[in-house]
Amino acid sequence: MINIAILGFGVVGSGVAEILETNAGRIAKSAGEGVRLKYIVDIRDFPGSRFSGLFTRDFSAVERDPDVSVVVETVGGVGAALDFTRRCLAAGKNVVTSNKELVASHGYELIKQAKERNVNYFFEASVGGGIPILRPITQCLAANEISEIFGILNGTTNFVLTSMIKQGQSLGFALRQARENGYAEADPSDDIDGHDACRKICILAALCFGRHVYPQYVATEGIGRVELEDAEYAGRIGCTIKLLGRAFLAPGGKVAAYVAPHLISQDRLLAGVDGVMNGIVVRGNAIGEVLFYGAGAGKLPTASAIAADIIDCAKHAGARKRIEWEDGSAGDIYETGQLESRWYIRTPASRDKLAGAFGRGELTIISAPNSSRTAFATPAMSARSLSAHMEGIPMLSNFRIME
Amino acid sequence: MINIAILGFGVVGSGVAEILETNAGRIAKSAGEGVRLKYIVDIRDFPGSRFSGLFTRDFSAVERDPDVSVVVETVGGVGAALDFTRRCLAAGKNVVTSNKELVASHGYELIKQAKERNVNYFFEASVGGGIPILRPITQCLAANEISEIFGILNGTTNFVLTSMIKQGQSLGFALRQARENGYAEADPSDDIDGHDACRKICILAALCFGRHVYPQYVATEGIGRVELEDAEYAGRIGCTIKLLGRAFLAPGGKVAAYVAPHLISQDRLLAGVDGVMNGIVVRGNAIGEVLFYGAGAGKLPTASAIAADIIDCAKHAGARKRIEWEDGSAGDIYETGQLESRWYIRTPASRDKLAGAFGRGELTIISAPNSSRTAFATPAMSARSLSAHMEGIPMLSNFRIME
Numbered sequence: 087m088i089n090i091a092i093l094g095f096g097v098v099g100s101g102v103a104e105i106l107e108t109n110a111g112r113i114a115k116s117a118g119e120g121v122r123l124k125y126i127v128d129i130r131d132f133p134g135s136r137f138s139g140l141f142t143r144d145f146s147a148v149e150r151d152p153d154v155s156v157v158v159e160t161v162g163g164v165g166a167a168l169d170f171t172r173r174c175l176a177a178g179k180n181v182v183t184s185n186k187e188l189v190a191s192h193g194y195e196l197i198k199q200a201k202e203r204n205v206n207y208f209f210e211a212s213v214g215g216g217i218p219i220l221r222p223i224t225q226c227l228a229a230n231e232i233s234e235i236f237g238i239l240n241g242t243t244n245f246v247l248t249s250m251i252k253q254g255q256s257l258g259f260a261l262r263q264a265r266e267n268g269y270a271e272a273d274p275s276d277d278i279d280g281h282d283a284c285r286k287i288c289i290l291a292a293l294c295f296g297r298h299v300y301p302q303y304v305a306t307e308g309i310g311r312v313e314l315e316d317a318e319y320a321g322r323i324g325c326t327i328k329l330l331g332r333a334f335l336a337p338g339g340k341v342a343a344y345v346a347p348h349l350i351s352q353d354r355l356l357a358g359v360d361g362v363m364n365g366i367v368v369r370g371n372a373i374g375e376v377l378f379y380g381a382g383a384g385k386l387p388t389a390s391a392i393a394a395d396i397i398d399c400a401k402h403a404g405a406r407k408r409i410e411w412e413d414g415s416a417g418d419i420y421e422t423g424q425l426e427s428r429w430y431i432r433t434p435a436s437r438d439k440l441a442g443a444f445g446r447g448e449l450t451i452i453s454a455p456n457s458s459r460t461a462f463a464t465p466a467m468s469a470r471s472l473s474a475h476m477e478g479i480p481m482l483s484n485f486r487i488m489e
Numbered sequence: 490m491i492n493i494a495i496l497g498f499g500v501v502g503s504g505v506a507e508i509l510e511t512n513a514g515r516i517a518k519s520a521g522e523g524v525r526l527k528y529i530v531d532i533r534d535f536p537g538s539r540f541s542g543l544f545t546r547d548f549s550a551v552e553r554d555p556d557v558s559v560v561v562e563t564v565g566g567v568g569a570a571l572d573f574t575r576r577c578l579a580a581g582k583n584v585v586t587s588n589k590e591l592v593a594s595h596g597y598e599l600i601k602q603a604k605e606r607n608v609n610y611f612f613e614a615s616v617g618g619g620i621p622i623l624r625p626i627t628q629c630l631a632a633n634e635i636s637e638i639f640g641i642l643n644g645t646t647n648f649v650l651t652s653m654i655k656q657g658q659s660l661g662f663a664l665r666q667a668r669e670n671g672y673a674e675a676d677p678s679d680d681i682d683g684h685d686a687c688r689k690i691c692i693l694a695a696l697c698f699g700r701h702v703y704p705q706y707v708a709t710e711g712i713g714r715v716e717l718e719d720a721e722y723a724g725r726i727g728c729t730i731k732l733l734g735r736a737f738l739a740p741g742g743k744v745a746a747y748v749a750p751h752l753i754s755q756d757r758l759l760a761g762v763d764g765v766m767n768g769i770v771v772r773g774n775a776i777g778e779v780l781f782y783g784a785g786a787g788k789l790p791t792a793s794a795i796a797a798d799i800i801d802c803a804k805h806a807g808a809r810k811r812i813e814w815e816d817g818s819a820g821d822i823y824e825t826g827q828l829e830s831r832w833y834i835r836t837p838a839s840r841d842k843l844a845g846a847f848g849r850g851e852l853t854i855i856s857a858p859n860s861s862r863t864a865f866a867t868p869a870m871s872a873r874s875l876s877a878h879m880e881g882i883p884m885l886s887n888f889r890i891m892e
Contacts, residue, residue, distance in 0.1 A: 109633065109774070112631070113632050216775065218625040225621075226613065226794070228519035228796075229516050229519070229796030231512055355761050371511070372508050372790060373783060373789070373793045381777050386775040386777075390773065390776045398628065
């Protein structure tokens with residue numbers, strides 16, 4: 087029998103308790119033994135909860151209990167969660183989490199600490215909710231040299247963009263709808279501004295390329311500048327607009343990582359990943375491209391990924407799995423301003439002015455009825471080169487195009 | 490150092506040799522030690538091969554060599570492959586294969602034999618080529634009660650259907666193109682008639698539901714009856730045509746499994762899986778739907794899945810992984826004739842005759858210009874009920890609709 091504790095009884099934490107109960111038989115069969123929830127640590131009261139006998143406010147009860155071998159950290163953030171995680175690992179307990187902020191900022195340190203104590207620090211639920219992605223990268227694609235990973239990593243912004251594009255809603259209206267449906271927090275700025283996607287691409291980059299990529303080195307742009315008009319222009323050149331996190335191996339062995347809205351070709355399967363769903367593409371030298379798709383958030387999908395990690399801890403008690411990466415620094419990061427791509431631009435400037443800036447015949451003009459603006463697609467060039475061409479010309483939108 | 494042998498130096502076997510060489514560093518890092526190819530067993534000559542020093546025609550050299558701990562079976566079929574696999578397992582060697590025919594027909598027996606000898610029999614490459622699917626089902630979704638799995642499991646037929654639908658080609662022409670591109674065998678009947686997809690859905694069903702599903706119990710229909718006209722009608726009701734393998738838990742704990750062409754809604758991501766690509770959807774009670782997409786065949790993708798299995802054998806030497814299922818029989822199988830769905834029908838019969846058979850207003854008539862035929866969609870009903878309604882009326886096509 088494996089005894090576990092859950093730290094933080096919010097949406098995900100309570101989902102874990104629910105799944106351990108609902109799918110107890112299946113979980114015991116997979117783990118090779120039963121999984122028993124012994125403590126739930128939370129400072130709040132949950133009167134009437136059917137888990138009422140398990141609640142405690144005293145984290146140290148978990149820390150001191152030698153029977154508890156796996157601790158689920160669903161506290162979130164980097165305050166108490168970091169302290170609790172360090173203390174659990176120091177006490178020789180496996181830790182399983184969905185806390186992407188903590189993994190993105192302290193993953194290197196915590197994995198190292200886990201290794202020293204011969205326990206596991208697992209975080210499948212931190213990226214893509216319930217979509218299996220970390221394990222497939224480290225195990226199933228283990229014979230591939232991975233060159234690139236990119237995808238739709240945030241369900242809230244994908245819901246908003248899908249509503250804008252498919253139903254012609256404004257960003258503000260779509261966001262209100264997302265909130266009403268429980269797809270967005272009261273303060274959605276972490277999603278809208280791209281920070282959530284940034285943390286996830288940091289974790290994915292570290293797993294694929296073996297070096298910690300810290301969020302502060304990742305150029306991050308959210309969907310705040312995307313307007314309805316952009317969706318219309320994008321459709322006219324066979325594209326849709328998606329917020330992508332992307333990381334790849336750049337020249338010189340550096341890692342490039344960034345988050346930004348992209349126009350992507352409707353011919354790509356990723357363009358069909360709509361609503362709150364997530365989709366992640368991995369490119370390897372043997373496999374080519376593989377895509378993983380599913381619910382990127384939500385109580386039960388995320389809890390199901392945590393439960394899979396608990397099972398893995400049970401099966402590998404005393405036998406660590408080889409998930410680790412080196413520390414990273416600013417010097418390892420490729421500056422994405424150098425990265426070339428075609429660009430989509432919307433501007434109030436005249437076509438003549440643009441022809442002057444880029445050379446006649448160089449641009450693909452995108453026409454839309456009922457618009458006095460000009461939108462166009464450039465040939466492939468770096469962000470720097472684009473800025474140089476557009477000097478003195480205002481840009482209302484400028485997004486990379488992924489063909 | 491792990492010593493391995495490859496049995497059968499065809500497309501996949503030679504791909505394994507290539508990947509072990511090209512990605513040696515990455516593989517050694519993942520496996521925790523180097524992987525050395527010691528023998529290649531084949532009855533053919535490969536003059537000038539850079540692996541020439543490794544060839545032997547004598548399987549027993551592998552069988553008797555205690556240094557060989559992992560054997561890659563890429564012989565194919567159920568003749569020599571079955572004999573070699575049994576003998577390798579009996580000799581205490583792990584066996585890794587892409588041989589779906591062998592796993593679908595003898596998986597239960599071989600996994601049992603492996604268990605008795607405390608070694609592994611792995612077959613990630615047998616379904617979906619290089620797409621990670623077997624491990625995600627058994628590990629990442631281990632906390633889910635899986636209710637259904639379905640997908641595009643055969644790249645050849647998907648290429649043919651895509652060419653018919655997107656380029657208006659006839660089945661025969663598209664098939665010739667597939668052959669010219671190396672996507673179809675000289676005798677493509679195993680693909681076209683659905684037998685290849687049948688073997689794969691058998692393996693997936695066994696993994697998801699824990700019981701061996703033998704191919705002879707799986708109603709299997711290929712793409713031979715799909716005509717260009719059907720693709721046109723399908724498009725008119727927002728669908729495309731895909732050959733799906735499908736398995737699900739049916740009432741009474743039985744397993745239903747079948748292979749047949751379906752009309753599927755273009756709103757589904759699976760509808761966008763085109764060309765030689767495969768896509769597999771798994772439905773679990775916590776995760777909802779997840780989809781795995783990638784190259785379902787081909788030398789390097791398939792070899793990359795085999796290499797991942799080799800790595801897994803290396804990491805779990807002497808510690809078997811819990812992949813097993815019970816034996817199955819005809820009595821465990823739900824007869825798919827009872828399964829209800831909407832149906833797409835194409836017939837030379839008149840609308841009046843159909844209204845008589847089904848009742849006026851019950852059918853959705855699909856009109857297409859330039860056709861004297863009638864095509865329509867029925868309400869949800871079983872195959873038996875459909876046959877009863879259509880008694881005496883010829884059907885040119887009848888495919889289930891997946892909304």
